[in-house]
Amino acid sequence: MAGIVIVGAGHAGVKVAASLRTMDPDAPITLLSAESQIPYHRPPLSKKSVFDAALPMELLQANGYYEKANIDLRLNTTVTSINPDVSSVTLADGQQLNYQQLVIATGTKVRRLPVPGGERAMSVYTYADIQTLGPRLQSANHIAVIGGGFIGCEIAAGALKIGKQVSLLITGPRALRKSVAPILGETVTKLHRQQGMDIRTGCQVLAITEQGVQTNQGFVQADLIISGIGAQANMQLAQAADLTTDHGILVDEFGRTSLSHIYAVGDVAEFPYGGDLLRLESIQNATDQGANVAANIIAERHHQAPKAYTPTPWFWSDQGDLKLQMAGLGNLDAEHKVLPGNTPNNLTVVHLSKGRMMAVDTLNMPANHLAARKLLEMKKPITWAMIEACDFDLKKLFKQLR
Amino acid sequence: MTQVTFTQTDGTQITVEANNNEHLMKLALENGVEGITGACGGSCMCATCHVSVDHVSGNLAGPGEMEEEILDMEIDNPLATSRLCCQIFVANDLNAIKVTVQEG
Numbered sequence: 001m002a003g004i005v006i007v008g009a010g011h012a013g014v015k016v017a018a019s020l021r022t023m024d025p026d027a028p029i030t031l032l033s034a035e036s037q038i039p040y041h042r043p044p045l046s047k048k049s050v051f052d053a054a055l056p057m058e059l060l061q062a063n064g065y066y067e068k069a070n071i072d073l074r075l076n077t078t079v080t081s082i083n084p085d086v087s088s089v090t091l092a093d094g095q096q097l098n099y100q101q102l103v104i105a106t107g108t109k110v111r112r113l114p115v116p117g118g119e120r121a122m123s124v125y126t127y128a129d130i131q132t133l134g135p136r137l138q139s140a141n142h143i144a145v146i147g148g149g150f151i152g153c154e155i156a157a158g159a160l161k162i163g164k165q166v167s168l169l170i171t172g173p174r175a176l177r178k179s180v181a182p183i184l185g186e187t188v189t190k191l192h193r194q195q196g197m198d199i200r201t202g203c204q205v206l207a208i209t210e211q212g213v214q215t216n217q218g219f220v221q222a223d224l225i226i227s228g229i230g231a232q233a234n235m236q237l238a239q240a241a242d243l244t245t246d247h248g249i250l251v252d253e254f255g256r257t258s259l260s261h262i263y264a265v266g267d268v269a270e271f272p273y274g275g276d277l278l279r280l281e282s283i284q285n286a287t288d289q290g291a292n293v294a295a296n297i298i299a300e301r302h303h304q305a306p307k308a309y310t311p312t313p314w315f316w317s318d319q320g321d322l323k324l325q326m327a328g329l330g331n332l333d334a335e336h337k338v339l340p341g342n343t344p345n346n347l348t349v350v351h352l353s354k355g356r357m358m359a360v361d362t363l364n365m366p367a368n369h370l371a372a373r374k375l376l377e378m379k380k381p382i383t384w385a386m387i388e389a390c391d392f393d394l395k396k397l398f399k400q401l402r
Numbered sequence: 403m404t405q406v407t408f409t410q411t412d413g414t415q416i417t418v419e420a421n422n423n424e425h426l427m428k429l430a431l432e433n434g435v436e437g438i439t440g441a442c443g444g445s446c447m448c449a450t451c452h453v454s455v456d457h458v459s460g461n462l463a464g465p466g467e468m469e470e471e472i473l474d475m476e477i478d479n480p481l482a483t484s485r486l487c488c489q490i491f492v493a494n495d496l497n498a499i500k501v502t503v504q505e506g
Contacts, residue, residue: 041443058443062434287441316447325447366446366468370475395475 002098003028004297005089006105007079007237009039011283012266013105014060015290016297021069023298030072030097032079032089037127038063039073043283046154046228047318050130050137051162057127082241084259101297104238104249104257104264105290108231108281113146117208121146121227124155136224141165144213144222146205148175150317151228153188157320160197167198167220169205169213179315180326180361181336181349187363191322191345233268233279246270248279254306255293261300265293271309278329284314312377314369325369328359328376337384339368339392348372348394350387357382360394371395378402405498408435409456420492426501427451427488437503444488449476453501454483455490460497465489477505 004020006013009031017031033039041058049055066073078092082104088096110123122133137143137159145156148170156168168175175192176185193199200217207214212221233248244250244258248270255263255271266286270279288311296306317324322345334351342348348368351359360372371394375382378401390397406429407417418433420426430438430451439450446468455462465473469489473480487501 043443043445047445058428059431062432064434068434283442283447314447316442316445318445367471370468370471374475395471398475 002087002100003030004101004103005030005032005097005099006103007032007082007089008105008107008266008268009033009035009073010042010105010107010266011060011286012107012290013103014039015287016103016105016265016294017071018061018065018069019291019294020297021071023294024301027298027301028072029070030074031066032077032091033073033075034078035126035128036076038075040127042125045127045130046124046151047158049127050124050134050155051158053134053138079237082237082243082262084241084262087261100261101300102262103293103297104235104243104262104268105266106234106237107267109234110227110231111229113205113208113227113229115205115207118227120208120210121225123227124151125231133226137164137226138162140222140224142167142212142222143224143226144169144220145226145228146213147228147230148172148177148199148201149228149230150176150179150315152226153192153319154317155226155228156197157192157195157322160192160195161320165198166196167200167213167222168192169203169215169220170199170201171204173201175199176324178332179330180324181330181334181351182332183336183338184324184347184349184361184363187347188319188322188324192319195320231267231281233270235268238264238268246277250277253308253310254296255289255309256296256306263293263297265289273311273329280311280313282313282315285311310379312373312379314373323364323366325362325366326359327362327369327372328357330359330361334358339387339394341392350384352384355383357384357387368394371398374398375401404460404492404496406492407498407500408433408438408453409500409502410436411503412436422492422494424492425488426453426490426492426499427486430487430503435503437505438487440488442488446472446486446489449473449486451487452477452504453485453487453490454481454504455485455499455501456483457498457500458496459499461493461495462490462499463493 142165174185204216249264292309315326339348347363362369427440442448
């Protein structure tokens with residue numbers, strides 16, 4: 001009997017499967033993964049696993065879970081097409097799998113450097129990547145990391161911490177330019193430099209050779225080159241099946257794509273958010289949207305009304321000894337105000353738009369992050385005056401408003 | 403080796419032997435302990451690995467700042483013994499520990 005087929009077994013795909021099983025003990029669930037590993041946590045790959053070969057892979061669910069939960073997990077299984085007319089997917093071995101509901105959770109694929117020798121730069125995306133990269137990183141002396149986003153900074157800081165000479169090559173004026181408030185990006189850049197990281201801003205990569213990286217600022221010698229220049233939605237399957245796409249597969253607030261009975265979830269999905277469209281690469285999104293889509297599939301199967309996905313985004317990044325935590329969706333155009341009480345290594349920045357708190361970035365201030373998350377989840381207007389009236393204590397403000 | 407016992411919400415117990423530096427959330431997932439999700443992968447960013455500590459033989463380090471904040475703000479009625487088990491690490495001087503899975 002046809003059931004629910006999930007393409008992709010990252011955080012989002014596994015969350016859909018596990019949530020479905022919690023809500024419906026009997027629905028047939030098939031979970032397809034192109035990878036050969038039992039589904040695992042990705043964030044630790046760039047934060048710790050790649051620096052320590054002794055660290056085991058962290059599984060999303062226990063090895064025996066899928067069998068026990070009667071979820072048909074198929075590893076090494078690639079989908080070659082989605083056939084909406086006959087409600088099936090075709091697998092690489094030619095087999096057809098029928099579905100009643102299909103979930104596309106194909107995530108992203110890393111961007112490759114479009115320069116001569118670009119293929120020499122290694123990436124950190126899958127467990128297979130770090131199995132190759134880990135030993136090379138241990139034996140390398142000078143590592144060049146290309147890209148000043150979260151992944152690039154995490155790898156550069158981690159490599160520095162295990163005693164490597166590290167150059168971080170960034171096209172923009174500071175690290176994390178697109179991700180956090182400017183003052184936080186500047187602070188992180190300064191703190192990494194103080195630790196001895198060679199950060200080159202305004203640096204364009206022109207070519208990669210066996211000896212290092214050719215840039216607009218000269219040659220950077222390196223015996224290992226790693227790139228972290230972002231990812232793009234992995235949506236060829238959806239495009240070939242004529243689903244509507246933009247930067248991701250377009251879904252409505254219920255996770256439904258342009259074709260009936262087909263959902264998309266996690267990094268690959270672009271969903272309505274605050275009057276705009278948003279594609280998020282985060283654990284929060286994979287987990288919360290996964291749970292939402294699972295509930296909406298159950299609703300569809302029982303002819304009930306779906307529920308909208310209304311997330312409060314949050315993110316984190318571990319960079320050496322720095323812990324960055326972001327609540328809400330920050331914006332470079334927002335007004336950025338720093339909460340008093342910061343020290344050189346601690347910072348809380350509030351993003352204000354039209355006088356209202358939209359996001360809060362913190363550096364090594366976990367209590368403020370959590371309070372900000374709780375405040376944003378209340379979806380009430382929070383102004384700077386309200387924060388000031390609570391002596392800039394976000395937790396106090398939350399407890400007052402709760 | 404440290405003996406770790408999880409009591410699940412239905413009262414049944416799972417006991418495992420653990421190595422140094424392993425945290426209890428990972429052990430729970432690997433051994434199929436019901437009720438432990440570990441959504442953030444042990445980064446102390448969520449509250450889906452909440453347990454109460456029933457018994458400790460040896461030494462157990464207390465919770466850090468972030469863990470205390472999560473217990474205070476994410477969990478409705480934290481117990482005096484509440485912990486996030488991704489922050490409980492097995493160590494040489496921890497001989498045995500028993501925990502009960504709590505609502506996240």
